[in-house]
Amino acid sequence: MSQVASVIPQAKPWTLNRRSRERIISFLSPIALLLLWEVLARLGILDTRFFPAPSQILSTLLTMMTSGELLDDTLISMTRLAVGFLVGGIPALIIGVVMGLNSTLRAMIDPLIAATYPIPKSSILPLALLVLGLGEASKIFMVAIGVFYPIAMNSMAGVREINRVYLDVGHNFKAGRWDVFRTIALPGAMPMIMTGVKLGVGMGLVLIAIAEMVGAKSGLGYLIWNAWETFAVDQMYVGLFVIALIGFALTLILNELEKILVPWKP
Numbered sequence: 001m002s003q004v005a006s007v008i009p010q011a012k013p014w015t016l017n018r019r020s021r022e023r024i025i026s027f028l029s030p031i032a033l034l035l036l037w038e039v040l041a042r043l044g045i046l047d048t049r050f051f052p053a054p055s056q057i058l059s060t061l062l063t064m065m066t067s068g069e070l071l072d073d074t075l076i077s078m079t080r081l082a083v084g085f086l087v088g089g090i091p092a093l094i095i096g097v098v099m100g101l102n103s104t105l106r107a108m109i110d111p112l113i114a115a116t117y118p119i120p121k122s123s124i125l126p127l128a129l130l131v132l133g134l135g136e137a138s139k140i141f142m143v144a145i146g147v148f149y150p151i152a153m154n155s156m157a158g159v160r161e162i163n164r165v166y167l168d169v170g171h172n173f174k175a176g177r178w179d180v181f182r183t184i185a186l187p188g189a190m191p192m193i194m195t196g197v198k199l200g201v202g203m204g205l206v207l208i209a210i211a212e213m214v215g216a217k218s219g220l221g222y223l224i225w226n227a228w229e230t231f232a233v234d235q236m237y238v239g240l241f242v243i244a245l246i247g248f249a250l251t252l253i254l255n256e257l258e259k260i261l262v263p264w265k266p
Contacts, residue, residue, distance in 0.1 A: 052234055057241065060234040070223075074242055077219040080136065081201075081208050084143020089200060092151035093193065097185050099152075100159025101167075101177075110156075117149050121203070122210050134215045142211040146203035154196030158189025194258045201250050209243060 034054045040046045041053035048056075064070035099106040125142060132138040167184060175183070186193075212221025220239050227236035 050233065052237065057234055057237045061238045061241070064235065064238060070238065070242065073218060073220050073223045073239075074246075077208055077212065077221070078246070080139045080212075080219065081143055081204055084140040084208065085147050085201065085204055087140055088144030088147035088204075089151050089197070092148040092196075092200075093155055096152040096155025096193075096196075097159050097181060097189060099156040100162075100189065101180065101185055106156065113149065113152060117153070121146050121207055125211055125214060128211075129215050138215055139208060139211045139219075142207040143204040146207040147200035150199035150203060151193065151196040154192045154199070155189055158192025159185045161192070162188035190262050191258075194254065194262060198251065198254050201254065202247060205243065205247055205250075 037046070037051070038054050041048050041051060061070065095109065099109055121142070124145060125138075128138040128141050132141055162185065167180065171180075208219070209221035209224065212219035213225040216222045220243055224236050224239035227233070227239065
């Protein structure tokens with residue numbers, strides 16, 4: 001019997017792989033922070049006038065959702081973010097890939113990008129409001145500016161990191177410019193492009209909030225600024241939390257999209 005038992009494989013204890021553990025940790029870490037915040041607020045260690053308990057903020061959030069105010073502002077901000085991302089991201093992708101393929105064009109445009117990139121994007125808002133007015137154009141422009149630089153710079157860097165052999169093979173097989181762009185440059189630079197997209201979305205979310213604080217009467221940025229003016233601290237934190245949740249959700253979506261577009265990336 002002992003020999004038979006030794007032949008039968010023993011059941012392994014239940015374990016989690018590395019990716020599952022990381023996902024659980026990523027989910028639990030913000031919850032732990034919120035629980036700590038709740039405890040400190042209830043014990044009076046934190047001044048609830050400026051740092052209300054998360055339970056109080058959640059109650060305000062549910063009230064604002066029921067009234068429809070929060071959903072309307074969120075939808076408006078997300079629409080501006082989406083349009084601005086397309087307006088700034090598509091030209092940035094094309095320009096970045098072409099700059100990576102064409103040294104002459106790179107010599108013309110790269111100095112302009114290098115000179116204008118360090119300018120704080122929020123400092124351009126007064127000029128945008130002056131030229132484009134208080135309408136939707138100025139908000140979309142701010143998002144487009146924030147999205148353009150990370151995508152263009154990462155796209156160019158991604159193309160330049162492609163092994164020259166692949167480009168030479170394409171030229172040897174008489175591939176046209178469009179074929180090189182579509183079948184070699186774009187797929188080869190996709191890991192860096194996705195990095196630029198993630199950075200651009202984060203920057204766009206920051207800039208749309210800033211633009212709405214100054215030159216809008218709707219959106220999450222306006223909600224936060226209006227709550228500050230009326231000292232409605234709970235509502236201000238609701239706006240901040242919603243922006244944080246949007247950023248977290250967009251990161252998860254882009255990570256899953258990256259797995260589909262770049263399956264070879266470890």
